[in-house]
Amino acid sequence: MIEAVVSNTCPVLGQTIRESQFRTRYNAVVVAAARNGDRLKEKIGDIRLQAGDTLLLETASSFVSERRISRDFYLISTVPDSEPIRYERSRLAFALTIVMVVAAAVGWLSMLQAAVLAAVGMIAFGCCSPDRALRSIDWSVLLVIAAALALGQALDSSGAAEVIATGFIRLAGNNPWWVLVAIYAMTTLATEIITNNAAAALIFPIALSLAKQLDVSYLPFVIAIMVAASASFATPIGYQTNLMVYGPGGYKFSDFMRIGIPLNIVFGIVTVFIVPLVYPF
Numbered sequence: 001m002i003e004a005v006v007s008n009t010c011p012v013l014g015q016t017i018r019e020s021q022f023r024t025r026y027n028a029v030v031v032a033a034a035r036n037g038d039r040l041k042e043k044i045g046d047i048r049l050q051a052g053d054t055l056l057l058e059t060a061s062s063f064v065s066e067r068r069i070s071r072d073f074y075l076i077s078t079v080p081d082s083e084p085i086r087y088e089r090s091r092l093a094f095a096l097t098i099v100m101v102v103a104a105a106v107g108w109l110s111m112l113q114a115a116v117l118a119a120v121g122m123i124a125f126g127c128c129s130p131d132r133a134l135r136s137i138d139w140s141v142l143l144v145i146a147a148a149l150a151l152g153q154a155l156d157s158s159g160a161a162e163v164i165a166t167g168f169i170r171l172a173g174n175n176p177w178w179v180l181v182a183i184y185a186m187t188t189l190a191t192e193i194i195t196n197n198a199a200a201a202l203i204f205p206i207a208l209s210l211a212k213q214l215d216v217s218y219l220p221f222v223i224a225i226m227v228a229a230s231a232s233f234a235t236p237i238g239y240q241t242n243l244m245v246y247g248p249g250g251y252k253f254s255d256f257m258r259i260g261i262p263l264n265i266v267f268g269i270v271t272v273f274i275v276p277l278v279y280p281f
């Protein structure tokens with residue numbers, strides 16, 4: 001996909017795209033056109049070209065090099081990530097994905113090992129080029145995830161997390177249900193800051209010791225931690241997928257809080273009421 005701005009010396013000025021035989025002349029198909037920043041909504045073939053019109057073109061890969069010095073257009077630029085999807089290797093890609101899931105599910109390989117082998121297979125069998133694979137890596141997301149895990153490890157190693165969590169949970173007293181509520185709330189707060197894995201790792205030993213002190217089953221607390229650690233909706237840094245859509249989606253931090261906090265509350269209420277019924281204390 002190419003963007004091109006029509007110049008005032010273009011030989012097809014004043015003609016419609018159909019009359020100019022644009023496709024034959026430039027070996028390119030006009031997908032859309034804009035004028036003065038507004039998209040032209042009439043039929044593509046009926047658009048009468050004017051100087052300054054911006055055209056979105058579907059072209060051969062050689063179009064940019066052939067037309068960059070042409071006087072027909074002011075500016076020619078490629079549209080990022082607009083290469084057509086290659087479907088001829090889709091079945092192979094699907095098969096590699098199934099193998100990855102099965103290998104990890106039955107325990108033949110760890111999830112990391114299976115994912116790495118699947119990624120290597122995608123490149124080795126031509127499902128994805130090495131250059132495109134490298135361009136697809138969002139290094140900023142990986143950096144934030146690594147920093148969040150490091151923060152969780154620091155809180156755990158320093159003892160700060162246990163002091164904070166224990167003090168928070170003690171406010172619930174000796175009632176197992178209120179302790180369950182407090183554990184869920186603490187896990188939710190932690191997972192929004194330091195990711196789900198770190199949050200679960202921090203809260204689990206505290207929940208286990210509290211279950212022993214209360215002489216009740218630890219299972220309801222474990223289930224609550226699992227749900228709370230996974231229900232991370234209120235911040236973009238709480239979970240990897242939140243970060244993946246944060247930048248490309250053009251979201252703001254407040255967008256996650258506005259929608260995520262009510263979702264967290266709903267998940268919390270449902271969980272703390274249902275878990276003790278299914279997994280009694």
